[in-house]
Amino acid sequence: MDSIWSTTSSLRERSRLPGDRETQVAVIGGGMAGILIAHTLQAAGLRVAVLEAGRIGSGQSQHTTAKVTAQHGMCYDRLIRKLGAQKARQYAQANLAACKALDDLITTRGIDCDWQRQNAYVYGDDPAALDREARAAALLGLPADRTDASSLPFPAAGAVRFSDQAQFHPLKFLGALADGLTVYEQTPVLRVERDHLVTPWGTVRADRIIFACHFPFVNIPGLYFARMYQERSYVLALEHTPPVDGMWISADGSGCSLRTWGTYLLLGGGHHRSGAHPGPSRYDWLRTQARTFFPKSQERACWSAQDCMTPDGVPYIGRYAAGRLNWYVATGFNKWGMTSSMAAALILRDLLCSGTSPWAQVFDPGRFGTTALRGVASQSGQAAVHLARYFFQIPSETASQLSPGQGGILFYQGKKLGGYRDLDGSLYLVDLRCPHLGCQLEWNPDERSWDCPCHGSRFDARGQLLSGPAQEGIVHEG
Structure with missing residues (x-):
């Protein structure tokens, strides 16, 4: 279904790959991550080509709720406990840097994409958990504090507020940024052979290859299929609602998310593992929430998004696998693709240009700590169940x-x-x-x-x- 972004913007078409080519860096995927990575590397002096299977922004980028924030749910207390303060700080600082880099890019280039500064909130009914999250975020240098949830149309015990975050129109931004890049549309990569990308229209040889195609399609090496699953969530665009100040998500994920765009309120929720639909319509559940809390509202659009989820809640950004030193990856953004895309662009620029990044350790795709191993075991078990379902x-x-x-x-x-x-x-x-x-x-x-x-x-x-x-x-x- 069409999102509010795809119905309020128009991106010009690009030609498909015109035959065999060579480049320094080939980026697979023309979504937010691929375009930002390509732009950042090109600005650093590298020759870059983007290969997109369909149209740029036609995947998950057009289905996002487009929040640019370091506020990623109730994550910082958990990251400190599970990964330690050093890695948690790397995660926090990378996302703060990504927010600033997007602001600088949009301001400097004068990109008309409805960029708007907003506070970001995570609300919940457990005051002690909210207190812990606010303290953890502040300890890591994030602009976080505890507050009430008075702007919500329903009761909550309180919220953690991140000040001076942002929201925007993702496709307006993407279209403007892509205009300065070499992008081949309708050019699916069928397979990757060391430093060659094979497409229906020719082969691209590249010194470095970056997988920014949402979910990597090369299974071995990397084993990303065993280290991620995907999750769907749903959104309504409503008109004739009272104003909601800021961007809101629920602490436990079972409630609604809210943000405004112009005259619209975007009401999201109803997430579930892809392929495991819970039964009753998720859109109807959201419509019930809309009737309850915004009885005068009118629905103008509905759509859903799909996110790659990692066991420890941290994306995979860096070298694809130990045996492929010229391959890189940016995936597993959980539900924070807009900010994580910019963080990936900054990290990969540093890795490709200087060999190191101050945030590389926490995002390292090669990590296999205890949490990650449990996630691999769980994912393998899910796969075994659904393989068996076909036969039984x-x-x-x-x-x-x-x-x-x-x-x-x-x-x-x-x-x-x-x-x-x-x-x-x-x-x-x-x-x-x-x-x-x-x-x-x-x-x-x-x-x-x-x-x-x-x-x-x-x-x-x-x-x-x-x-x-x-x-x-x-x-x-x-």
Whole structure:
């Protein structure tokens, strides 16, 4: 579904790769991370090319709520306890530097992207936990303090406030920044061979290669499929609501997030693991919240986002794997892609240009502490469950039972398939095994899509690929 950003901006089309090319740095992915990384490296004097499978900003960047902040939920007390004060401080300072770098970039270049300074709040019902988080954030040098939650339309015990954060229109920013770069659209990277990127239209040889494509599609080396999962969340754009001061998220993740853009209030929430839809419509849940707290509001748009989640809550930014010294990665941004994209650009610029970064240690993709290992074990267990479901789950429906607009897992002519009947009554069949690593796909009724519960690949109701790490569709032939 179209976000408020995609319906209020227009980015010019770029040509596809015109044949074999060479460059110093090739960036895979033309979202916020890829474009910021390319811009920052080009500003440092490197020759850079961006290869985007579709259109720039057509993935997760157009589905964000576009908050630029070092306030990442209730994270700093946990980071100090789990990783130690030194690494927690690196995380905090990298995100503060990213916020400042974005502000400087937008101000210096005069980019018209609705950049607005705002306070960021995390609210909750546990005063002691809020106190601990405020103290931890302040200890790390963040502009944080405890406050009440009086601007909210519902009760809460209080909030942690980060002052002088920001929000913006992500696609207006992205379009302006990309105009100075070499970007090839409609150029999917099919495979990477050492220093060569193979596409349908030619090969790019690069001294350095950066994976900024949301979820890396090369499984070995790196094993990112075993170290991340993806999570969906949902947003409504509402008009005719009372003003809400600042940007708000809930401490435990079960409540609503709120921010304004112009005359709109963006109301978000209802997150769940991709491919594990909780049953009742997440959009309907948000609409119930809207009717309860903003009874005069009117819905103008709805959409959902998908985020790569890491076991320790810290992105992977740095060398892709020990055996690929010229490969780099920026992924696992959890729910903070706008700020993390700029942090990735700063870290990778330092690593490529000088070999070191003051924040590299905490973001190191090669880390495998106790927390990360537990996450790998959990992720492997989830994958095993959904691999087994393909063989042992018995469908409960037949094609004749699907109503118009409904999808589900069914038996059809002796085969276990996914089916969707459109509003005109036509039936579309798909293969249920994700082409990435074979997990059974599940139907998402809110998005009318087939989602992978293992690694988050998504396909539309007719089987066309929406997002990776899969690289091909699931249309059933025959």
